[in-house]
Amino acid sequence: DTGVSQDPRHKITKRGQNVTFRCDPISEHNRLYWYRQTLGQGPEFLTYFQNEAQLEKSRLLSDRFSAERPKGSFSTLEIQRTEQGDSAMYLCASSLWGREEQYFGPGTRLTVT
Amino acid sequence: GIQVEQSPPDLILQEGANSTLRCNFSDSVNNLQWFHQNPWGQLINLFYIPSGTKQNGRLSATTVATERYSLLYISSSQTTDSGVYFCAVGYTGANSKLTFGKGITLSVRP
Numbered sequence: 001d002t003g004v005s006q007d008p009r010h011k012i013t014k015r016g017q018n019v020t021f022r023c024d025p026i027s028e029h030n031r032l033y034w035y036r037q038t039l040g041q042g043p044e045f046l047t048y049f050q051n052e053a054q055l056e057k058s059r060l061l062s063d064r065f066s067a068e069r070p071k072g073s074f075s076t077l078e079i080q081r082t083e084q085g086d087s088a089m090y091l092c093a094s095s096l097w098g099r100e101e102q103y104f105g106p107g108t109r110l111t112v113t
Numbered sequence: 114g115i116q117v118e119q120s121p122p123d124l125i126l127q128e129g130a131n132s133t134l135r136c137n138f139s140d141s142v143n144n145l146q147w148f149h150q151n152p153w154g155q156l157i158n159l160f161y162i163p164s165g166t167k168q169n170g171r172l173s174a175t176t177v178a179t180e181r182y183s184l185l186y187i188s189s190s191q192t193t194d195s196g197v198y199f200c201a202v203g204y205t206g207a208n209s210k211l212t213f214g215k216g217i218t219l220s221v222r223p
């Protein structure tokens with residue numbers, strides 16, 4: 001049995017570059033969530049999918065951010081033209097519809113220089 | 114949106130001591146989870162407890178939904194209990210995102 005996995009675990013990029021992160025949820029889970037956590041704060045919601053449909057996006061998700069879950073399995077989060085303020089831990093979680101407990105992956109730590 | 118407040122913000126304990134961590138929230142919720150974040154950033158599920166009381170070893174939790182608070186009890190603390198504890202709340206159905214508190218940083222000294 002595997003939990004939620006995320007790749008890469010760490011990413012260092014220069015300002016202005018594009019980055020893409022991947023999340024693989026627990027296999028039978030049909031809901032997938034993205035959160036962002038900055039130093040000293042709790043995670044903040046970005047967006048979530050039920051199967052392949054993106055059901056909600058936070059105001060934090062600017063037009064430089066895009067998320068996809070094309071076949072209802074893994075998901076990608078892309079950040080275009082990265083800024084230093086994008087430096088954070090990006091966390092993915094999954095759950096099974098009807099059972100609300102969310103399980104989190106290890107996160108991708110992004111550093112924008 | 115819903116507000117989540119955790120207290121105290123920081124807690125320092127001697128190994129073997131007991132502690133109580135509190136989470137207050139501003140609305141009726143259907144989902145409440147407690148997490149422990151390890152030094153590498155991984156959120157470890159401790160309890161899914163929208164109401165009632167649960168126990169798991171040295172840890173237990175109680176949520177009084179009608180009064181909008183939850184408590185996490187740690188007994189006989191160990192140094193490995195150190196880290197940040199988060200309370201997160203949400204709703205069922207379409208609006209299922211979690212809203213987190215700012216966390217409680219626990220340091221257990223040997």
